[in-house]
Amino acid sequence: MSVAIVSVSNTASANAVAASTDTVSGNGQALEIAPPVLNLTADPGQTIKAQLSLRDISNNKLIVSNQIDDFVANGEDGTPKLLIDSTETSPYSLKAWISPIAQLTLSPKQVKQIPITIKVPADAAPGGYYGVIRFSGKAPELTDTGVSLSASLGALVMLRVNGAVTEKxxxxxxxxxxxxxxxxxxxxxxxxxxxxxxxxxxxxxxxxxxxxxxxxxxxxxxxxxxxxxxxxxxxxxxxxxxxxxxxxxxxxxxxxxxxxxxxxxxxxxxxxxxxxxxxxxxxPYKIIAAIILVLIGAITLLVFMVKQYNQFIINKAQGVKKVKKPKKNKNNKIKK
Known part of the structure; x- marks a missing residue:
């Protein structure tokens, strides 16, 4: 079974697949959902039905509530932004078309099938519409305390309304x-x-x-x-x-x-x-540059050595020798 995470930071990745675990009053509680993405197609005026599987993977009984929101693209990495704030709207809003989902109770390790109903308006324009169905759970003893999990888990809903869509x-x-x-x-x-x-x-x-x-x-x-x-x-x-x-x-x-x-x-x-x-x-220009410098150094040294050797040969051929200066005595006269 696949799992998708939607955090309360208002962003979620449709490609993230992981388990959500949080601790409330020392009791580990977690939910698992499948599939993480619902890809659906409908005609204007059509009512379509889908299904989600929800499982309590903790060792505790959970009261599970839900919330339906829209989402839009957030940045360029594919991460959706959930429009939780009522002041934010989307031209591709889907949440008003999804029928309310009743609160449910899950026993430890229990799996329940959640029916999803989407009523597409008859005047819906062809194109894409996007929403997310989020679930969060709390222990029955915390139901009246207002304490719940710090993260919710959800499935993205991507609906295509048939017709003359714009693909560009x-x-x-x-x-x-x-x-x-x-x-x-x-x-x-x-x-x-x-x-x-x-x-x-x-x-x-x-x-x-x-x-x-x-x-x-x-x-x-x-x-x-x-x-x-x-x-x-x-x-x-x-x-x-x-x-x-x-x-x-x-x-x-x-x-x-x-x-x-x-x-x-x-x-x-x-x-x-x-x-x-x-x-x-x-x-590999750095390696090439280093090789060129080494070659320049080697050529320079070789040229210098050749010049020195040539000068030595010339001097030897001309019989040039070092002449010792005559010694002088104390009276500054040259000794014979």
């Missing part, structure tokens, strides 16, 4: 980096490709594709997949993806010189494409 994406940026620093000149691999893709449509998308790397002679040296496994980009948001160029795709190949990276991304029901090409260099 753009490649905001495509580049290379190493250790978090962007650039196009590197000493060695691995390096990282990154893409910032914006969703200008009104429905969530899961773009996929590949980066093809070729050398200066046009030979393909590697290929790197994008957004695998597929992750969503919500409407009116930008998401950043990263892929390493390492031994996984290169094997034992050592790169040197200029390379070209061509990206091709497909998205939407019509398989629309986004493309771009960039160049980057792999040159």
């Amino acid at each position: 994406m753009s490649l905001v940026e495509f580049g290379t980096s190493q250790y978090g620093k962007t650039g196009s000149l590197f000493e060695f691999t691995p390096i990282t490709f990154y893409e910032r893709i914006k969703n200008d449509g009104n429905i969530h998308e899961q773009p996929t594709g590949q980066i093809t790397i070729t050398d200066m002679f046009g030979k393909v040296v590697a290929g790197v997949n994008i957004n695998m496994p597929p992750k969503n980009i919500l409407p009116n948001s930008t998401r950043k993806f990263e892929q390493p160029l390492d031994k996984t795709s290169l094997g034992n190949r050592i790169l040197f010189g200029k390379y070209t990276a061509s990206i091709k991304i497909k998205y939407g029901s019509s398989n629309d494409t986004l493309t771009k090409t960039i160049a980057f260099w792999i040159i």
Whole structure:
């Protein structure tokens, strides 16, 4: 059974899968939910039903309450922001369409199926709508105290209303980096490709594709997949993806010189494409610079030694010898 966490900090990752455990009055209490994401489709005016599984994985009986909220994109890492504050609204609000869910009681290790009913208005515009159903539990003896768990757990609901949706994406940026620093000149691999893709449509998308790397002679040296496994980009948001160029795709190949990276991304029901090409260099310039300095030093020394040797040979050939100066006596006369 999968588990998703939604913390009270108003942010949650739909990809996070972990157990939530908190301690209240010394009793460990935790809930588990599956699936962490409900991907649904409906027509305007249709009522659809889904189901969540909720389990008490603690050793205590729990009174479980729930809350339904909207969420929007928060940043570029795929983390949703829960709109808990009533002053925050979303054009893709779903919470009013989800029927209220009754409070329930779970015995230790018990699993219950939670029916979810969504009533789509007849005038609902085609596109995506997003909400989260959160659950929190407390021990029966704490029901009237106001004390509850410090974290809630929930499932994201992503609903597509059928019709003439707008599917439009753009490649905001495509580049290379190493250790978090962007650039196009590197000493060695691995390096990282990154893409910032914006969703200008009104429905969530899961773009996929590949980066093809070729050398200066046009030979393909590697290929790197994008957004695998597929992750969503919500409407009116930008998401950043990263892929390493390492031994996984290169094997034992050592790169040197200029390379070209061509990206091709497909998205939407019509398989629309986004493309771009960039160049980057792999040159161990620090090592090369050190080798050049060593060679310069060695050549300089060799030239000096050759000059000294040549001078010695010339002097020897001309019979040049050192002449001793005659000694003088005390009267400053030269001794014969």
